[in-house]
Amino acid sequence: MSLVAGPRKGRSKLFWVAVWALVIGSVVYAPIAMTAIWPYASPGAPSLGPDVLERATDYSYVHDALIDRQPVYDKNIPALLVHTIGGGLLMLLGPAQLLSVVRRRRRLHRTVGVVYAVTVYVSMIGALIYLMTTPMAEVFSGPVFSIALTTILIGTVMSVTFGLVALAQGQIQMHFRWMALNYAFLMTAPVLRLEWGVLKQFHPEATLAEVNMMSVMNQGGLVVFAAAVASRMLDSRRPAPGIKGTWLPWPAFIGSAFFCLVALIPIGVVFHSWGASGDRLFAYFAVPYLAAAAVMIWCIVRSTRAGRTLASEEWRWQLFLLCGVPGLALALAFAFQNWLGQDSATALTAAVAVSWGVSAFGAFMMIGLRLYLGTRAAEKVSISRRQALSTETADPERESELVDAR
Structure with a gap:
């Protein structure tokens, strides 16, 4: 079985642009x-991230946010060093995994994969120790960021675990999907740093903590959306074994869209009640959210017309x-409060x-279930056909008929 479905020569220029952009971005961020x-x-040691951000913005923007972090970090220096050094190593291992899989270097892919999985677990243990021993109010940017970091940690560990399980089951294409999602969760770190610089240009008056709030409203969803795009690039099969039709006819989308609007409107009203800052936060969620929905609709229509049943599903x-995000947000808000x-x-x-x-993670789980059940159904059909053929050839009268027919 090939590492990646589809001919290597058929890959588009857009695919390679995306691959090399990810590689360059990851390698650049690794030392940061x-x-x-x-x-x-070790006071006085170099810190590339704040230095680069300071040059892109200004001194007070960076250092006012970091000035009170020493007492908090002093309690967890070993755990944080394990987490950050491990995270930097993952920024190098991830591109190596991607290039090895698209170039079909199996031995390299397997070797790097073992190191990658171990590093994910070790790095996340460091993050878990920090989050469990640090009050939510003392986490950088406060409780919102603490909850978001915990969610990313859980998603990172679960995705790499599901990826290993899929590999053990022989579900190679689903393994690629889970690992793409895993790396997408890890990419929230460099994307966050990028938004620290970019959003400051649009909002010069904002502090780093305020920019952080704007960023967390969209970046989790955007990187998971990128993982969905990556999974489609890595699995270019038109149909997939055992997958026929869809579990989601259009009436299901009508109901989900209505549910989405019913929940989205009160969320917008609540954000608006907080004034200009609330409107800004809501915009940084709603605009990417609706744009992602529009792109998905276009992808569904396009893949359906082209007969690419797997992509459509x-x-x-x-x-x-995605339509369930506003409703889930209201339920989670009640729980958090x-x-x-x-x-x-x-x-x-x-x-x-x-x-x-969370909703996008659920989509990966459902397509994984579809692929798993489809593969098992195709295998049963194949076994039944082989058994029927074996029975026919084992019957002397039937065998004589087959000989006469020949």
């Missing part, structure tokens, strides 16, 4: 991640569960930030 905690562990699940003791603004902001990624 590795040196993030060094100044706190995959985008259908992404869109269907009542179970975690957060105020209504913090609860709703964190809920919106988390719900997009």
Whole structure:
């Protein structure tokens, strides 16, 4: 079985542009991640991230946000060093995995894959220790970011675990999907740093903490959407074994779209009640959200017309569960406010930030279930046909008829 479905020569220029953009971005960010905690562990040590951000923005924007972090980080220096150095290493291993799989270098892919999976678990253990031993209010940018980081941690661990399970089951294409999602979760770190610089240009008056709030409203969903695009690029099969029709006819989307609007409107009203800052936060969620929905609709229509049943079903699940984001956000906001003791603004902001990624994760689970059941159904049909053929050839009278027919 080939590592990647589809001929290598048939890959589009857009595919290679995306691959090399990811490779370059990851390699550039790796030393920034590795040196993030060094100044706190050893005062005076270089920290590339703040230095680069300071040159792109201004001194006070960066250092006012970091000035009170030393007492917090002092409690968890070893765990944070494990997390950040491991994260930097993953920024190098991820592109190596991608290039090895698209170039079909199996031995390299398997070797790097083992190191990658181990590094993910070790790095996330460091993050878990930090989050469990640090009060939510003391986490960088406060409770909203603490909840978002915890969600990303869970998604990262679950996606690499599901990827390993899929590989053990022989579900190679689903393995690629889970690993693409896993790396997408890891890419929230460099995307966040990029938005720190870009959003500051649009909002010069905003502090780094305020820019962080804008960023978490959309980046989780955007990177998971990118993982969905990557999974389609890695699995170029038109049909897939055992997948016929769809589990999601158009009436299902009508109901989900209505549910989406019913929940989205009160969310917008609540954000608007907070004034200009609330309108800004809602815009940084709603605009990318609606744009992603529009792209998914276009992908469904295009793939359906082209007869690419697998792509159509995959985008259908992404869109269907995307419509559930506002409703999930309202439910999570209620939970965060009542179970975690957060105020209504913090609860709703964190809920919106988390719900997009959670819903998209669910879409990956459903397409994984479709592929698994489809493969098993195709295998049963194949076994039945072989048994029928074996029975026919084992029957002397039937065998004589077959000889006469020849």
